[in-house]
Amino acid sequence: MIEQDMRDTIICRCQDISLGEIMEAIDGGITDPEELKRFLHVGMGSCQGRTCGKLVTRILANVTGKSVYEIKQTSQRPPLVSVPMKEILGDNNE
Amino acid sequence: MNKNYDVIIIGGGVIGTSTGYYLSKSGMKVLLLEKDYLTAGSTGRCITGVRQQFSTPATIRTAMSAVKLFENMKDELGVDVEWTNSGYMFMAHDEAKVEAFKKNIEIQRKFGLDVSFITASEAKALVPHLDTDQLLGVAWCPSDGQASPFKVVLGYARGIRDNGGSIITRQEVTDIIVEDGHVKGVTTAAGVTYHSSRVINCAGPWAREVGLMAGIDLQVEPERHEALITDGVQYENMPMLVDYRADGGYFVQRVTGQFIGCFTPEVQVPGKDKSSTLEFMKEMSRRMCKIVPALENVAILRQWAGSYCMTPDGSPIVDETPVKGLYCSVGMSGHGFMLGPALGKFLAEYIVDGTWPFDMSEFAYGRKFGDKEAMA
Ligand SMILES: Cc1cc2nc3c(=O)[nH]c(=O)nc-3n(C[C@H](O)[C@H](O)[C@H](O)COP(=O)(O)OP(=O)(O)OC[C@H]3O[C@@H](n4cnc5c(N)ncnc54)[C@H](O)[C@@H]3O)c2cc1C
Numbered sequence: 001m002i003e004q005d006m007r008d009t010i011i012c013r014c015q016d017i018s019l020g021e022i023m024e025a026i027d028g029g030i031t032d033p034e035e036l037k038r039f040l041h042v043g044m045g046s047c048q049g050r051t052c053g054k055l056v057t058r059i060l061a062n063v064t065g066k067s068v069y070e071i072k073q074t075s076q077r078p079p080l081v082s083v084p085m086k087e088i089l090g091d092n093n094e
Numbered sequence: 095m096n097k098n099y100d101v102i103i104i105g106g107g108v109i110g111t112s113t114g115y116y117l118s119k120s121g122m123k124v125l126l127l128e129k130d131y132l133t134a135g136s137t138g139r140c141i142t143g144v145r146q147q148f149s150t151p152a153t154i155r156t157a158m159s160a161v162k163l164f165e166n167m168k169d170e171l172g173v174d175v176e177w178t179n180s181g182y183m184f185m186a187h188d189e190a191k192v193e194a195f196k197k198n199i200e201i202q203r204k205f206g207l208d209v210s211f212i213t214a215s216e217a218k219a220l221v222p223h224l225d226t227d228q229l230l231g232v233a234w235c236p237s238d239g240q241a242s243p244f245k246v247v248l249g250y251a252r253g254i255r256d257n258g259g260s261i262i263t264r265q266e267v268t269d270i271i272v273e274d275g276h277v278k279g280v281t282t283a284a285g286v287t288y289h290s291s292r293v294i295n296c297a298g299p300w301a302r303e304v305g306l307m308a309g310i311d312l313q314v315e316p317e318r319h320e321a322l323i324t325d326g327v328q329y330e331n332m333p334m335l336v337d338y339r340a341d342g343g344y345f346v347q348r349v350t351g352q353f354i355g356c357f358t359p360e361v362q363v364p365g366k367d368k369s370s371t372l373e374f375m376k377e378m379s380r381r382m383c384k385i386v387p388a389l390e391n392v393a394i395l396r397q398w399a400g401s402y403c404m405t406p407d408g409s410p411i412v413d414e415t416p417v418k419g420l421y422c423s424v425g426m427s428g429h430g431f432m433l434g435p436a437l438g439k440f441l442a443e444y445i446v447d448g449t450w451p452f453d454m455s456e457f458a459y460g461r462k463f464g465d466k467e468a469m470a
């Protein structure tokens with residue numbers, strides 16, 4: 001179980017979202033990983049969930065009593081890493 | 095389990111949740127069924143813009159009512175929906191646009207909207223990063239704005255549950271039960287039947303398929319649109335910039351400092367394909383940097399695609415259908431998010447009291463599809 005004194009632990013560093021905030025959302029009925037992502041913006045920061053994604057899956061598994069393999073992974077969107085527009089334009093601007 | 099409801103709503107986007115919220119608030123027992131997750135459709139894919147600059151009376155008045163609702167949403171729903179009056183600028187690069195925008199402004203002002211046509215240098219004073227090359231002026235409405243579609247849906251969904259309603263996600267409606275021209279309920283892919291004498295089709299790009307389940311052939315088609323969002327940079331209160339030129343686009347800076355935007359392809363792409371393309375990312379970057387050159391240093395974080403639900407005239411269909419008790423609130427084109435709160439409230443009031451707040455015949459089922467909304 002998740003201890004009270006761990007609630008301030010930051011799970012999503014990019015978006016500054018703590019374990020407590022995630023637990024609160026789950027308690028409020030948001031147990032679908034896709035909804036958790038969108039309603040809390042956990043995993044929508046600059047690393048696109050590469051750091052926090054696995055942690056969130058484990059929290060959901062822990063709370064819902066499912067195995068991590070049963071928790072659906074959220075959709076991944078391009079680009080893989082953020083690219084400055086000037087680099088994108090580099091190859092079609094000349 | 096008792097499977098009787100006062101009203102069943104099909105679709106968990108902004109339209110379904112706002113309509114459900116207002117119906118539950120009036121005391122109805124609401125069931126909302128969503129085949130995926132809340133915001134899975136167009137709503138979670140929109141670029142957050144809320145404007146009142148339209149060309150037809152019902153759309154202008156609906157949008158103005160919606161802005162009032164966005165302004166009070168934090169109090170109404172107890173969720174901060176990130177509403178911000180960042181304004182909308184429609185850019186005119188030729189005389190025809192100048193004339194068209196001025197004509198629309200005249201109509202909008204009749205309804206009390208604070209909107210004006212300002213010069214390129216006035217626009218530049220408001221948005222110092224704006225490229226004003228060939229810009230003749232902009233239609234500027236400072237009370238237009240932006241909000242988070244996720245937070246709006248979250249707020250309405252919580253409201254439905256707090257008012258005693260139910261929301262079931264990952265439950266696809268596969269059939270609508272009709273007897274003697276009256277709706278009786280729906281059946282889901284899981285084989286469950288839910289009963290109600292009122293069903294509302296709020297299925298966005300899937301509205302046609304859902305209508306056909308009751309034998310109602312709605313004149314709506316999905317149309318594919320791509321979008322992207324950048325990393326966050328310092329927030330400078332930049333309005334939504336709308337460039338309607340063939341190689342234009344529209345984008346806004348979110349309160350998070352991120353820029354979010356899209357463009358309408360010259361040749362419309364039918365369908366609901368959700369894949370994103372490298373061509374779009376390149377082309378959108380080029381268009382954004384043309385309008386705001388300083389953006390070349392900003393990085394693209396994420397891109398995606400979604401669909402508009404289009405009617406022939408670009409205005410929604412919000413009405414009862416010929417099947418008694420079966421309503422639809424569909425065909426939201428590129429402005430369902432901004433109109434959503436007001437349309438939800440209006441349709442709920444119509445279902446409860448039988449009255450619209452003003453003449454809504456522009457959105458009637460079975461109307462003749464005439465001229466297109468000029469600012470669609
Ligand atoms: C790229 C892009 C940018 C946009 N930008 C803006 C903008 O800035 N401002 C604006 O106002 N609008 C914008 N729009 C348009 C706006 O997103 C839509 O008009 C609006 O979200 C429509 O909401 P909806 O609730 O009708 O549909 P949706 O959000 O699509 O909701 C319909 C829901 O119904 C569900 N569903 C479908 N069939 C079934 C079934 N059989 N059983 C159960 N559930 C079902 C779907 O899964 C979906 O979740 C944009 C759209 C796109 C694609």
Ligand code: FES
Nearest residue numbers: 012013014045049
């Ligand atoms: S840590 Fe969550 S998005 Fe980067």
